Amino acid sequence: MCGIVGIIGKENATEILIQGLEKLEYRGYDSAGIFVSRDDKQEYLVKSLGRIADLKKQITPEVQGTIGIGHTRWATHGKPSEGNAHPHTSNNRQFILVHNGVIENFEEIKEEFLKNFQFEGDTDTEIVVNLIQHFAQTGMTTKVAMKKALTVIRGSYAFALIDKNDPTTIYVAKNKSPLLIGLGDDFNVICSDAMAMLNQTNHFVEIADGELVTVQADKINIEDEKGNSIYRESYEAQLDLSDIEKGTYPYYMLKEIDDQPTVMRRIIQEYTNAVGTTVIDEQIIRKITASDRIYIIACGTSYHAGWVGKAIIEKMTTIPVEVHLSSEFGYNMPLLSENPFFIFLSQSGETADSRQVLVQTNALGLPSLTVTNGSGSTLSREADYTLLLHAGPEIAVASTKAYTAQIAVLALLAKAVGDEKGNQVSIDFNVAHELSVIAAVMETIIDEKMVISQLVEKYLTDTRNAFYIGRGVDYYVSMEAALKLKEISYIQAEGFAAGELKHGTIALIEEGTPVFGVITDKKTAAHTRGNLKEVESRGANNFVIALASLAKETDQLVLPDVHPLLTPLVSILPTQLIAYFATLQRGYDVDKPRNLAKSVTVE
Numbered sequence: 188m189c190g191i192v193g194i195i196g197k198e199n200a201t202e203i204l205i206q207g208l209e210k211l212e213y214r215g216y217d218s219a220g221i222f223v224s225r226d227d228k229q230e231y232l233v234k235s236l237g238r239i240a241d242l243k244k245q246i247t248p249e250v251q252g253t254i255g256i257g258h259t260r261w262a263t264h265g266k267p268s269e270g271n272a273h274p275h276t277s278n279n280r281q282f283i284l285v286h287n288g289v290i291e292n293f294e295e296i297k298e299e300f301l302k303n304f305q306f307e308g309d310t311d312t313e314i315v316v317n318l319i320q321h322f323a324q325t326g327m328t329t330k331v332a333m334k335k336a337l338t339v340i341r342g343s344y345a346f347a348l349i350d351k352n353d354p355t356t357i358y359v360a361k362n363k364s365p366l367l368i369g370l371g372d373d374f375n376v377i378c379s380d381a382m383a384m385l386n387q388t389n390h391f392v393e394i395a396d397g398e399l400v401t402v403q404a405d406k407i408n409i410e411d412e413k414g415n416s417i418y419r420e421s422y423e424a425q426l427d428l429s430d431i432e433k434g435t436y437p438y439y440m441l442k443e444i445d446d447q448p449t450v451m452r453r454i455i456q457e458y459t460n461a462v463g464t465t466v467i468d469e470q471i472i473r474k475i476t477a478s479d480r481i482y483i484i485a486c487g488t489s490y491h492a493g494w495v496g497k498a499i500i501e502k503m504t505t506i507p508v509e510v511h512l513s514s515e516f517g518y519n520m521p522l523l524s525e526n527p528f529f530i531f532l533s534q535s536g537e538t539a540d541s542r543q544v545l546v547q548t549n550a551l552g553l554p555s556l557t558v559t560n561g562s563g564s565t566l567s568r569e570a571d572y573t574l575l576l577h578a579g580p581e582i583a584v585a586s587t588k589a590y591t592a593q594i595a596v597l598a599l600l601a602k603a604v605g606d607e608k609g610n611q612v613s614i615d616f617n618v619a620h621e622l623s624v625i626a627a628v629m630e631t632i633i634d635e636k637m638v639i640s641q642l643v644e645k646y647l648t649d650t651r652n653a654f655y656i657g658r659g660v661d662y663y664v665s666m667e668a669a670l671k672l673k674e675i676s677y678i679q680a681e682g683f684a685a686g687e688l689k690h691g692t693i694a695l696i697e698e699g700t701p702v703f704g705v706i707t708d709k710k711t712a713a714h715t716r717g718n719l720k721e722v723e724s725r726g727a728n729n730f731v732i733a734l735a736s737l738a739k740e741t742d743q744l745v746l747p748d749v750h751p752l753l754t755p756l757v758s759i760l761p762t763q764l765i766a767y768f769a770t771l772q773r774g775y776d777v778d779k780p781r782n783l784a785k786s787v788t789v790e
């Protein structure tokens with residue numbers, strides 16, 4: 188989703204903004220722009236539809252500045268176009284604004300305050316920059332006008348504003364959308380994500396919702412809603428620039444698939460001790476043990492990981508688990524149990540749909556844990572507890588290593604709670620050992636890349652659609668495998684419960700339709716094979732991914748056996764590679780699929 192960068196106090200603002208925007212490309216966007224101003228008040232606004240590379244082509248050598256803001260836009264209000272790209276300018280050309288988020292009451296604002304204003308595009312952001320002009324014209328200072336505008340606006344936002352009449356300050360505020368201040372020597376920066384400015388500084392200050400921050404070259408000032416100045420310690424970002432480079436890999440997705448064995452080993456190190464006992468905050472364990480039901484709230488890939496988590500947690504802890512889509516739960520909350528415990532599962536920790544549920548559960552005083560890769564993210568800050576995934580930055584839009592990391596961390600959590608409850612099945616489950624076996628098995632699957640690439644050529648070259656089917660955890664994996672395939676290759680793919688296919692969807696099977704069967708569970712293997720026969724006799728081109736102990740000679744991919752509760756950690760791997768190669772063979776951008784954003788910060 189939209190990304191924001193800003194800098195004040197360095198000669199080469201343009202270059203720094205562009206580098207920052209490039210680092211934010213992974214979030215997904217359709218247009219981009221920068222505004223820079225020099226000390227002599229020469230100023231430049233450059234915008235472009237398309238990629239940062241397209242924007243760069245329009246930046247001529249004189250576009251230089253010591254202060255500037257930049258933006259990547261993922262369209263919500265108004266189609267992707269140069270006119271709708273940020274930064275936006277007020278009617279009197281005094282104010283320049285970039286925005287991430289959605290203003291819910293922009294039409295009412297236009298009607299009430301901006302009847303005599305002209306609008307160049309269709310964005311809600313143009314309403315805000317003109318609202319600030321409107322208040323400034325009543326005699327308010329820029330800061331007061333911005334504060335006043337914030338009291339009128341409803342919605343999610345991260346704003347960075349420059350007043351051209353005083354290019355010594357960037358005014359910054361946020362609500363629900365992420366934004367950080369980065370501290371430098373005689374310069375300061377702003378960014379949606381620390382990664383964007385890591386080559387300038389690794390000291391960052393968080394901003395809370397409702398605060399207004401003035402950022403100048405030599406100082407920042409944070410004010411709360413009442414106008415009191417607040418001092419907040421900076422923190423050091425635990426990120427290394429090399430973590431966010433793809434090195435010799437052609438795409439981040441391939442690197443991140445390959446990272447998975449290392450991530451498994453890192454998780455074992457982080458959450459277990461030398462003798463393999465789980466090491467997880469005891470308060471979390473006690474709270475979960477005392478609960479009568481766990482609610483896992485998540486979206487997309489994290490939601491799919493949540494289903495696998497449910498299977499493991501229920502087995503280990505005997506506590507019932509419900510898995511809900513955040514975007515549904517928030518507006519149709521089911522009847523809750525007496526002592527619920529909420530787990531928010533989110534790679535980024537910034538997903539707006541999940542956050543709106545957390546706001547509600549917090550208001551109800553219900554205990555919560557965020558399991559995330561985003562240290563210091565919004566969901567992490569606002570939940571009672573956090574467990575980090577330690578997966579390292581995931582840049583490709585298609586989530587891979589975060590999915591397997593989520594399952595591994597939930598398995599360790601389940602083990603810790605199960606042991607606390609004295610459940611024998613948990614006591615007998617040596618998770619650390621099983622995860623280390625998984626890491627080794629992952630390596631063997633990754634080594635088979637080229638075999639998978641050849642199979643993909645045979646099965647997916649010209650297909651319009653495809654199905655993944657399985658039962659139990661194999662169904663959960665099928666949902667995730669289908670999401671992976673469709674989101675990057677644009678093949679219409681669905682994950683189905685194998686037994687459910689015959690109740691309607693089997694009508695879609697035609698001559699040559701690829702159907703991938705996932706078979707890792709002894710109890711359901713025969714039934715899934717039966718369902719594969721049903722589709723085969725209707726023309727399907729079957730592709731079976733099976734565990735060695737359940738495999739037949741004719742199966743296309745055979746995976747080494749692993750602990751029955753953790754099979755999704757290995758069966759998902761070939762499906763990630765299938766999606767990767769199908770996309771590559773179709774000539775699409777693996778890392779930046781159309782219409783998608785990495786961090787979905789609007790509801």
Ligand code: M6R
Pocket residue numbers: 486487488489490532533534535536537538541584585586587670671674785786787
């Ligand atoms: O950051 P989150 O895990 O909360 O994101 C949720 C989904 O947007 C995300 O998992 C999405 O489905 C994946 N990028 C798909 O690969």
